Amino acid sequence: MFDYAWLAQYWPVLLKGILVTVQLIAVGAVAGTALGIACAWVRSLGPKWLRPPVTAYVELIRNTPFLIQLFFIFFGLPSLGLQMSELQAANLAMIINLGAYSCEIIRAGIQAAPRGQFEAGASLAMTPFETFRHIILVPSLQRIWPALCSQVIIVMLGSSVVSQIAAEDLTFAANFIQSRTFRAFEAYFVSTAIYLVLAILLRQVLIAAGSFIFPRRSGR
Amino acid sequence: MIEFSLWDIVRNLLLAARWTVVLSLVSFIGGALVGTLLLFMRIGRRRVLRLFAKYYVELFQGTPLLMQLFLAFFGLGLFGIDVPAWLAAGVALILWSAAFLTEIWRGCVEAIAKGQWEASSSLGMGYVQQMRYVILPQALKIAIPPTVGFSVQVIKGTALTSIIGFVELSKAGTVVTNATFQPFMVYGLVALIYFALCWPLSKSSQVLERKLNVAHRNH
């Protein structure tokens, strides 16, 4: 009933799809977290006038499907003169999406920072921003690192919908293969298994990155 | 070309949004039922069942929902039935929701302090009685905010069923866009409708969470 003979011919297609998915999540994770840090700073410590627009952004993204965000960016923005390739749109959508989710996660980490840390910074003549940048940020990220890792994995798995704007990721590869071989179930089964492996590997990579960025165990 | 007024567009989207709501309700309720079953396996005493529930959760949380939808769609097809999109969508979303709810609820059960177990067993209660009278009532209370929060994920998750051809809000967005050539406005409106569905749930989840925290601090 099952037939996996097509794998011999089509594995390069899968491999290319894997690489695109990996590239998407690599860029998305780094840039999205950076955006999340900036937004978390605004929402917890930044200038008051900047808070409403950032809050609106965060709430809007968290309460709409990624698929619609992607369509809006890829199909909607060109009417404003913002033309993008499929891959650029996919990258942008993932950054914007993770930016909003990580903002809330990181903000929780900042709120858990002991007040004394802010006061110590101030008493050493550091500005609020310097205090945030050099004192608050790293322990706050360390506190929420596990939650951030989970969110990155969720975004990686969610990236499979970028195939819908013809960005050539792993799901796109599966679609392509099933359209050529008519072995739909097998094609999706194999790519699902690959996603599972990618998720497991990504978690390992993120945990390793965590122990590299935060060499100290305790982040009080 | 037929001219569409703004109202035509909105009306079509809202009509389709009914199916988003229906599918969300079915998935959430079905997911809660299956999730309850899995929860009892997960926190129960039978090792085989515990492991089954554990790997079930890891499998569904470790793979894309879109892939689960495809597999349901084409997998059910392997049994020789012609699978309608709504069936595949419902099955996949129920199984997917169940995994997340199981994990959320397991966290709540485990958050009940060890002292509660010890106190109740010191009163001579058996495992089932402990669960029934001590642990679950408390876990239920702290489970409400994250469970409400997860309902938002379910609503957003239903958007993916458009990809296997189920006609709900997202699919309607694409159809209307193709007819009107106004992607910016149509997808903007689609996003707003999703927002209108999700945001009240997100907010209530946050409010409930805050209330719970305050209640706990006052203990």
Place this chain on the structure above:
Amino acid sequence: MSLIEITEVRKSFGANEVLKGINIDVDPGEVIAIIGKSGSGKSTLLRCINGLELIDDGSISVAGAQLLPDELHLKALRLKVGMIFQQFNLFPHLTAGGNVMLSQMVVKKTPKAAAEAMAHKMLERVGLGHKYDAFPDELSGGQQQRVAIARALAMQPIALLCDEITSALDPELVAEVLGVVRELASEGMTLLMVTHEMKFARDVCSRVVFMHQGRVHEIGKPEEVFADPKTPELKQFLGVH
């Protein structure tokens, strides 16, 4: 001229007036002990002097410069006045050396090598030269507090504010921290310290301020204040009848 002039300072939290017109002048090199019951406003006073709380009325000036609530003036003030906290507030992600270096580099733009040299010197000064690479959670409370002192000293302040800096310590660790403070006092550092260590206040301080209900209730040389308290409140506080 006084180094620190505190004139008619008032501070309220909502309806609760915590400081009700405080006047204290501190000369260079003075060591002042602030004593008083919990809630009498001692911490609030020190925090006002460091600009961690904004005063409602009155004025505070340090070395002739007024304390004004904008970022520039606050920075100038905090460069002159360091503060040590009850809870140490070391930065958990940095080593002892890193804790001492950070603000030099960030605030004063001191080059790394110079900041490092200063960190070594200051840690040496508090007797912790060998703990340069230790993280806060590897240090005892007394050692952490001494790192906090080194961290403040590295900014080369002209005065230090100490808020119950031994209150969070186990009794056997109090002496090592007080020893460092005693050393600083003998080197001529101006110190304002809230403390419950009466013996230390008597031995080391040039003046003692007794605060009661947001006011300076009594002030004077330690031998006067401790041997001959004038007010019933101070008598009760000191437990003499």
